[in-house]
Amino acid sequence: MVTERLREIAEKTVQYAKKQKVDQAQASAFLVDSSLTRFANSQIHQNVAEKSGGISVKVILNKRISTIRVGTLEEEEIKKAVAEAVKIAKASSPNKEFKSLPEPEKWSPIKGAFDEETANCEPKYRAEKVREAIETAHSRSPDVKAVAGYFSTGSMAYAVANLLGVSAWADMSVAYMKTTVISKSGTSEGFGTAEKYSRRIKDIKPSLLAEDAAEKSVKSINPVKLNPGEYEVVLSPLAVATLLMFTGFGFSATAYQDGQSFVKYNLNQQVFDSKLTVKDDARDSKTLYAVPVDGEGVPKKVLELIDKGFVSEKSICYNSFTAGKENKKSTGHAVLPIGDYYGERPMPSNGIVKAGDATLEEAIAETKHGIFITTVHYVNPVEPIKVILTGLTRDGTFLIENGEISKPILNMRFTDSMLSAFKNIPMIGKQVEMVRSTTVPMMKLKKLRFVGISAY
Amino acid sequence: MSSNFGKIALEEAEKKGASYADIRISEILNENLTVKNGNPETVSLSQEKGFGVRVIVNGAWGFAGSVDMNKEEIQKTVERAVSIAEASALLKKKEAVLAREKPRKDKYVTSFKKDPFKVSLGQKLDVLIQAGRILKEQSQLIKASYAHYHGFRENKLFMSTEGAEINQQITWCGGGLSAIAVKGGEMQTRSYPSAFRGDFSTSGYEFFESLALVDHAKEIGQELLKLFEAEKCPSGEMNLILHGDQLALQIHESCGHPTELDRALGTEADYAGTSFLTPEKLKSFRYGSEKVNIVADATVSRGLGTFGYDDEGAQAKKVYLIKEGIFAGYQSSRETAAELNLKESSGGMRADSPLALPIIRMTNINLLPGNWKVEEIVEDTKDGILVTTNRSWSIDDRRINFQFGTEIGWRIKNGSRDNMIKNPTYMGVTPQFWGSCDAVSKDDWKMWGTPNCGKGVPGQVMYVGHGCGTARFCKVRVGLMK
Numbered sequence: 001m002v003t004e005r006l007r008e009i010a011e012k013t014v015q016y017a018k019k020q021k022v023d024q025a026q027a028s029a030f031l032v033d034s035s036l037t038r039f040a041n042s043q044i045h046q047n048v049a050e051k052s053g054g055i056s057v058k059v060i061l062n063k064r065i066s067t068i069r070v071g072t073l074e075e076e077e078i079k080k081a082v083a084e085a086v087k088i089a090k091a092s093s094p095n096k097e098f099k100s101l102p103e104p105e106k107w108s109p110i111k112g113a114f115d116e117e118t119a120n121c122e123p124k125y126r127a128e129k130v131r132e133a134i135e136t137a138h139s140r141s142p143d144v145k146a147v148a149g150y151f152s153t154g155s156m157a158y159a160v161a162n163l164l165g166v167s168a169w170a171d172m173s174v175a176y177m178k179t180t181v182i183s184k185s186g187t188s189e190g191f192g193t194a195e196k197y198s199r200r201i202k203d204i205k206p207s208l209l210a211e212d213a214a215e216k217s218v219k220s221i222n223p224v225k226l227n228p229g230e231y232e233v234v235l236s237p238l239a240v241a242t243l244l245m246f247t248g249f250g251f252s253a254t255a256y257q258d259g260q261s262f263v264k265y266n267l268n269q270q271v272f273d274s275k276l277t278v279k280d281d282a283r284d285s286k287t288l289y290a291v292p293v294d295g296e297g298v299p300k301k302v303l304e305l306i307d308k309g310f311v312s313e314k315s316i317c318y319n320s321f322t323a324g325k326e327n328k329k330s331t332g333h334a335v336l337p338i339g340d341y342y343g344e345r346p347m348p349s350n351g352i353v354k355a356g357d358a359t360l361e362e363a364i365a366e367t368k369h370g371i372f373i374t375t376v377h378y379v380n381p382v383e384p385i386k387v388i389l390t391g392l393t394r395d396g397t398f399l400i401e402n403g404e405i406s407k408p409i410l411n412m413r414f415t416d417s418m419l420s421a422f423k424n425i426p427m428i429g430k431q432v433e434m435v436r437s438t439t440v441p442m443m444k445l446k447k448l449r450f451v452g453i454s455a456y
Numbered sequence: 457m458s459s460n461f462g463k464i465a466l467e468e469a470e471k472k473g474a475s476y477a478d479i480r481i482s483e484i485l486n487e488n489l490t491v492k493n494g495n496p497e498t499v500s501l502s503q504e505k506g507f508g509v510r511v512i513v514n515g516a517w518g519f520a521g522s523v524d525m526n527k528e529e530i531q532k533t534v535e536r537a538v539s540i541a542e543a544s545a546l547l548k549k550k551e552a553v554l555a556r557e558k559p560r561k562d563k564y565v566t567s568f569k570k571d572p573f574k575v576s577l578g579q580k581l582d583v584l585i586q587a588g589r590i591l592k593e594q595s596q597l598i599k600a601s602y603a604h605y606h607g608f609r610e611n612k613l614f615m616s617t618e619g620a621e622i623n624q625q626i627t628w629c630g631g632g633l634s635a636i637a638v639k640g641g642e643m644q645t646r647s648y649p650s651a652f653r654g655d656f657s658t659s660g661y662e663f664f665e666s667l668a669l670v671d672h673a674k675e676i677g678q679e680l681l682k683l684f685e686a687e688k689c690p691s692g693e694m695n696l697i698l699h700g701d702q703l704a705l706q707i708h709e710s711c712g713h714p715t716e717l718d719r720a721l722g723t724e725a726d727y728a729g730t731s732f733l734t735p736e737k738l739k740s741f742r743y744g745s746e747k748v749n750i751v752a753d754a755t756v757s758r759g760l761g762t763f764g765y766d767d768e769g770a771q772a773k774k775v776y777l778i779k780e781g782i783f784a785g786y787q788s789s790r791e792t793a794a795e796l797n798l799k800e801s802s803g804g805m806r807a808d809s810p811l812a813l814p815i816i817r818m819t820n821i822n823l824l825p826g827n828w829k830v831e832e833i834v835e836d837t838k839d840g841i842l843v844t845t846n847r848s849w850s851i852d853d854r855r856i857n858f859q860f861g862t863e864i865g866w867r868i869k870n871g872s873r874d875n876m877i878k879n880p881t882y883m884g885v886t887p888q889f890w891g892s893c894d895a896v897s898k899d900d901w902k903m904w905g906t907p908n909c910g911k912g913v914p915g916q917v918m919y920v921g922h923g924c925g926t927a928r929f930c931k932v933r934v935g936l937m938k
Contacts, residue, residue, distance in 0.1 A: 035540075036914055038721040041867045043549040048519040050811045050914070051533075053508070065496065071504035071523050081503075088499055091577040093585060095495040123518075123543035131547055148725040150913050180726040193726075259599040259638040309575055344498065377729070382848040382861050382937070383880070385643045390859050392852045413850075413883070414856055415936055452883055454857040455732070 003169040006159035008053065009073055016082045017059050024060040024101050026162040028295060028337035029053075029073060033119065034154030037126040041214040042147045044133045047123060059085045060101070064358035094291075099324025104165040107299040110172075110283055113290035118173035118201040119155035126151045126191055127315050129177070129206045136210035137181045137396040141218045147210070149179040153201055158337045160297035168297035172290050175201040179209040180395060183215035188223070189407065189456065192216025193395035195238060197288050201276055216374055216396035220408035223456070224401050226399060228412065230447045232370030234363045234400065239373045239393075240391040240443050241435035244278070244351060246379055246389050247418045248438075251280075251305050251315050253322035253333075254345035257360070260270070260384045262419060263311045272309040273425040279304050279353040280317065280333075288434045293332065294346075296320055300332035305348060319346040352439040356428025363427045367402040371403055371412070371448075372398040386419040392454060413452035421448050462615035464527060465509055468534040470617060474541070477555065478620070480767060481507045481525075482612035482810035485573065489580055489605040489631075494589035496581055504669040506810040509516055509534055510768075513541035521811035555800050557770050564764025565627075568660025572607040572629040575661045580605050587633055587669035594677030597637040597684075603669060604653040605631040606907065608919070609659075612810070617759035620769040628760055628919065629664050630656030630905055631683075633676055639684045644878065646680035647861050648672045649906045651846045652699040656905030656919065671784075683864060690867070691935030695840030696882055697833060697928045702862050703823065704904040704922035705846045711743075711750050712821040712884045712920070713857035713911075715777045716804075717786040719816075721795060724789035727913050729853025732886065733783055735796055741783040744890030747927075749824040750778040752787050759820035759921030760905030765812035770803035777821070781891070789816050808916040815912050818876040820903065822923030826896025830926045833895045835871040841882040842866045842873065843932060859883040859936065881936040884906040889929055897925035 006029040017025035031053040038046035054071040055078055066088035068081045130151055137147045157171035176197040183190040194212040196204050235243070247262075255261035264269070282291055282300040296319060305315045319324075319334035321344070333346035364372065371393075379391030388420055392413050398405045422445065429441030462479045469477035483505040490498040509523035512536070518541025522533045584603035591601035607629040614622045632654015634647040649655045649667060657663045698706060713719065714731040722730055733741065754763055754772035764770055768790055776784040786796070788805040807815040834842065848861035866873045867879035907919040 024766060034914070037543070038723075038913055039547070039725070041549070041721075042543040042547075042549045042724050044516065045723050046519075046813060047517060047544045048813050048914070049536050049540060051520075051522045051524075052811055053523060065499060066496070069500065069502035071502075071506060084501065088577055091581075092499045093496050093581055095497065097493075123540045124546070127543040128544045134547070146722060146725070150724065151728060152914070165732040178726055182722075182725060183754070258636055260636060260643060265641055302917070312796055377853050378850045380848050380850050383643065383879070385638070385641060388937070390848065390850045392850070392857065394853055411857075413852075415859065415881075439461060449938075452857055452859070454542065454852045454854075455885065456854065456856075 002157045003159055003171050006031065006157055007167060007169050010159040010161035011167055013055060013057060013078055013082060016142040020086045022061050022086060023180045024048055024163055026058040026101050026296065028056055028158055028160045029055040030158035030337045031311050032156045032338055034152060035123065036083050036150055036152040037123065037130055038086045038150040039130050040148040044127060044130060057085045059089050061089040063096065063098050064089045065095055065098060066092055068173050072216040097325050098321065101162045101164055102166060102296050102298045102320045102330050105299050107168055107292050108145045110290045110292050113172040113199060114155065115173045115200045116391045118153055118175045119450060121153035121201055125244040126153065133179050133206035133210040136207040137214040140211060140214035143185050143218050144181055144214055144222060145183040145184045147179065149177065151177045156338055160387040166297040168293040170291035170293055173199055174288065175204050177204045177206060177209060179213045181213040181216040181294040184222055188221050190221035191349060191395040192220060197372055197436060199288065199290060220396050223408040223410045225453060228450045228452055231451050232446060233448045234367060234370060234372045234444045236374050236442055237433040237435055237440045238375040240440040242376050242379050242416060244438055244440060246381060247387050248348050248351055250387060251317050251348050252345045253316050253318045256316050257322060259324060262314045262385055262387050263315050265385060266311055268310065268312050270309040271311050271419055272306055272422045274309045275304050275356060275425050275428050276309050278306040278351050279378045280348040280350050281352055285351055286352055286432060286439045289349050289437060290414050295336045298328065298332040303331060305351060317333050317346045322346060349437040351437065353432065353441060355430050355432050357430050358427040360442050361432060363442060364400055366427065367400045368402060370400045372400055382415060389418055390415040410452040410456060414448050415451045416449040421445050459613065459615060459621060462541055462613060464498055465530050465534055466615060466617050468531055469509065469511050470709035472534065472538045473536065474513050476512040476617055477509065478616035478768065479507055479509050480612055480614050480810055482610055483885040485609045486755065487603045487607040489584060491584040491588040491603040493592050493601055501635055504809060508810050509537045511537045511541050512552050513538050514545035516541050516548045517552055518544060519813045535843065550599040552791055553794045554790040555798065557790055557801060559616060560769065561621045563623045565625045566658040566762060568627055570661035572627065573609060587673040590670065590673035590889055591633055591635050592676045594674065595681050597639050597681060598635050598677060599638050603633050605664060606653065614767065614769050616769055622765045622769055624764050626658065626763055628656055628658045629661060630654055630662055631667060633669055633673060635677060636678055637680050640686050641691060642684065644680055644683040645847065646676050647845055648676045650904060652908055656760050658760060658762045658908050659758050674778055679864065683878045686876040689865060689877045689935040691707050693931045693933055694836060695837050695928060695930055696932040696934060697837065697840060697842040697868065699842065699844035699926055700900060700902060700924050701904055702844055702846055703924045703927055705849060706773060707750065707821055707823055707922050707924060708906060709849060709851045710855055710858055711777060712818045715786050716816045717788040717792040717827040720786065721792060728911050732854045732856050737783050742781055743783045743887055744781040745893045746780045747826055747893050747896050748778050748781045748890050750775050751822050751824065752802055752804065752819050753822055754819035756820050756903065756923060759903045760919045761819035761921040766803045766805045767807050768805045770801040773803050775802045787816055787818065806918055808918055812916050817911065817918045818920040820921035820923060823896065825898040825901045825925060828895045829899045830897045833897060833926060833928050834873060837868045837928065838870055840868045841877060841880060842868055856886050879937050882932050883936055884932055892930040894929040894930055901925040
C-alpha cells in the first residue's frame with residue numbers, strides 16, 4: 001500500500017528531526033500519479049503522464065519555523081532535508097504568533113475515496129473515450145468544426161506525522177473530462193462546453209458531455225448583442241461553482257484575521273438568500289476531494305459555511321497556525337502537501353450547496369427576460385470585502401425571453417458584488433454536480449450586473 | 457547533470473520506435489520568504505529534480521516524466537512516453553512535423569554579481585522584517601503587511617536525438633512589499649515596487665538589494681492611508697496614462713497571450729482560450745497605432761524571461777510581434793512554426809518543471825521605447841488619469857475585452873498631476889485600445905518581472921518579463937465601480 005510506505009517515511013522523518021533537538025517537527029510525504037490526454041481541432045495534441053513524489057519537512061526551534069520541500073522520497077535526501085530545515089530554522093527569526101502544531105485526533109479513512117480502475121487507467125482507454133467524444137460531437141451537426149478538451153485520470157496519496165503524535169494519511173483518485181465544441185456557419189462561430197468530475201472513471205460519459213457541448217455550440221452561432229445592464233440570470237452548475245469558489249476566499253481564517261473577509265463585517269447576519277445553505281464536508285459522498293485529514297493530519301471538520309443565508313464565526317476555516325492566533329483548534333483546513341508552495345492560507349475545499357427543488361427547465365420557464373450562462377471565464381476579485389468579482393460569460397450564453405431560450409447573445413462582462421448577486425435566489429436546482437472543490441446545483445439569480453460586451 | 461543518463465533515455469526511445477525524442481533533466485531550487493506583520497511566516501526552500509521525455513512515435517507525441525533518477529525508471533518512463541504516443545496516434549489527423557533547428561552543444565548561464573543562494577538567510581530576513589515592521593507601524597488601520605523574497609535557480613540539461621546537448625543555469629530573484637488597510641468597511645491595498653509579490657529579474661542578490669524595501673516602506677504605508685481620503689475614480693471616457701508596472705500587465709494580457717501561436721491554432725480552446733489574432737491577419741492586421749512596437753525578446757539583459765535556449769533547444773531570439781502597429785509575428789514552437797510554414801521557431805517553448813511538457817510561453821514581451829519623456833506625457837494631457845500597480849485583471853478568452861483595476865491613480869488636469877484617486881478601473885477592446893496609444897515614453901523604460909503567468913492543462917506557472925515605460929491611451933472608459 002502506498003499510504004503505508006508514506007506513513008513510514010513521514011514518521012521516520014520526524015524522528016530524524018527529534019534527534020536534532022527541535023521543539024516540534026512535521027513531515028508530509030506525498031505521491032502523485034496523474035495522466036492527461038488533451039485534444040483540440042478534433043485530434044489528440046498533448047498526452048502526458050507525471051509521477052512525482054516528495055516530502056515537506058517543517059521544524060520549529062524557539063518559534064523559529066522553517067520548511068523544506070524536496071521532490072524525492074530517498075532516505076538520504078530526506079535526512080539532508082531535515083538537517084537543512086534545522087539549519088534554516090536556526091538562522092531564522094521567531095514568529096511570535098506561532099502556538100503549536102496540532103495534537104493528534106481520532107480520524108478514520110473515507111470509504112470510496114480511491115478507485116483502482118481510475119488510478120491505473122491506460123492511455124489507450126483515454127484515447128478511445130476522447131474518440132467517442134469527438135465523433136459524437138461531429139455527428140450532432142455538420143456545423144461542428146472542432147472539438148477540444150481534456151481527459152485526466154490519476155491518484156494521489158499523502159501521509160502526515162508530527163512529534164506530538166499525529167500520524168494520518170489519505171489517498172484518493174480523481175477523473176475529469178472537459179469537452180469544448182466549436183461550430184461555424186458562414187462567418188459566425190458558436191461555442192459550447194461541458195465538464196464532469198468524479199472519483200470514479202466509470203462515471204465519465206464522454207458522449208453525454210459531447211452532446212451537451214455540441215448542442216450549446218450549434219445553438220450559439222450568430223449571437224446578437226444585448227446591452228449591458230442588470231439582468232435575471234440562470235447559471236449552470238459550472239458558473240455557480242466558479243462564483244462560489246471566489247466567494248469562498250472569505251471563509252479563510254487568514255482573510256478573516258486580516259480584515260479582508262466579508263464574513264468579518266457580516267457576522268450573524270443574513271448576507272445571502274435564505275435558500276442558500278453551504279457546508280464544507282470532506283466525508284460527504286457528493287464531494288470530489290474525499291480526504292479525511294488535512295495537510296497537517298487534522299481530521300476535516302464539517303463547517304456550515306452559509307446557513308440559510310447567514311454567516312458566522314462558525315463559517316471560518318482554520319489551520320493550526322491561524323487557529324492558534326485565536327486560541328482555537330484547527331478545523332482541518334490546512335492546505336494539502338501537494339498544494340502550491342506559495343500559499344498556506346486555509347480554505348474550504350469540499351463546499352456543498354444544499355439542493356433546492358427546481359429544474360433547469362423550470363428556472364428558464366419562470367424567467368421573462370434574462371440570460372442563461374453556461375460558464376464564466378477569467379473571474380478575478382476586484383474588491384474582497386464586498387466580494388466584487390469581474391469576469392466574462394463563455395461557451396454558450398443565451399437570451400431567455402418569455403420563459404424560453406430565444407437566441408444566442410455575445411459574451412458579456414459582469415462586474416458585481418456576490419453579496420448582492422446571491423442575495424436574491426428565486427430558484428435553486430434539485431440536482432447537484434461535482435465541480436472541482438465545490439458541489440453545486442444550477443441557480444437562478446434575480447440580478448447580475450453586466451458592464452460590457454465582447455466581440456463574439 | 458549527467459549526459460549519460462540522457463543518452464540512455466534517447467537510445468531507449470529510438471529502440472522503441474521514436475522518430476524523434478528529447479529529454480530534459482533538471483533540478484530547481486526555490487527559496488521563498490514571507491514576513492507578515494514583521495514575523496517570518498514562510499521560510500521555505502523547495503528542491504525539485506527529475507526528468508521528462510518527449511517522443512514522436514507513429515507521427516504523434518507522447519510525454520512522461522519522473523522524479524526517480526535511475527536506469528530502471530528511465531526505461532519505464534520512456535516506455536510510458538512511447539505507449540502514450542501510440543495512443544495519441546490513434547486519433548492523429550496529421551503527422552507531427554518540426555521546423556528545422558540546428559542541434560547545438562552549448563552552455564549558458566544567466567549572469568549575477570552576488571549569488572542569491574550564498575547570501576545568508578539571516579541577511580534576507582533582516583531586510584524583510586525591518587521593512588515589514590516599518591510598513592505595519594504606519595497606522596493601526598493597516599491590518600497586514602507583507603514583505604517577500606523569492607530566489608530561483610534551475611540547472612538543466614537538454615538533449616535530443618538530433619544531437620543537441622545544452623546545459624543551462626537560470627538564476628533569478630527579487631521581492632517586494634504590500635499592505636492591506638481597512639477603515640469603515642473599506643479596504644485599500646498598496647504594493648511596492650509592483651503587485652504580485654514585487655519585481656524580479658534574472659540577476660543576483662544585487663537586484664533585491666537595489667529594490668531598497670526598507671527605504672520605501674514608510675512611503676508606501678503613508679500612500680496607503682491617503683487612499684481612504686482620495687477621490688473616487690471618475691467615470692466616463694478619458695485619457696488614460698499607464699505607469700510601467702500596470703502597462704507591463706496590459707502588454708502581458710492583451711499582446712503576450714494573443715500572439716501565442718498555440719492559442720491562435722486552437723490548441724488552448726478548452727481552457728485559456730484562443731486568440732483574435734488568427735493566422736490570416738499576420739502582417740496585415742492593424743493591432744495598434746504606429747507608436748506601438750512590441751517584441752518577444754529572450755535575449756534582453758536581466759529580463760525575467762531571459763535564457764540561452766528554450767526547452768526544445770531553440771536559441772533565444774528577438775522577434776517582432778507588433779511593428780509600427782501592424783501584427784508582425786507570433787510566439788511559436790518548432791511544431792507550430794512548421795504548421796504555419798514559418799522559417800523557424802520563435803524559441804518560446806518552456807516548462808515549469810522537468811515533469812511538465814514544454815508549451816509556448818512568453819519570454820520577455822517588451823513595448824519598445826517611444827519619443828516622449830514621462831513629464832512631457834503628463835504636461836501634454838489636459839484631462840485624464842494616471843494609474844499604477846495592478847489590483848484586479850480579467851480578459852476574455854480571445855483576448856479582446858479586458859477590465860483592469862489598479863491600486864492607486866492621480867487625476868491629470870491641464871498638464872499636471874492633481875488629486876489622488878482610489879479604486880481606479882478601466883476597460884477596453886484590445887485593437888481599439890492599442891490603436892488609441894498616442895504617446896510612449898523613453899526615459900523610464902525598464903524590465904518588469906512577472907513570476908506567475910498561468911497557462912496549460914495540467915496548469916503550469918511561468919516567469920516572464922515585460923519591458924516598458926509609461927504610455928498614454930485616448931478615450932478609454934474608466935471608473936466602472938458602482
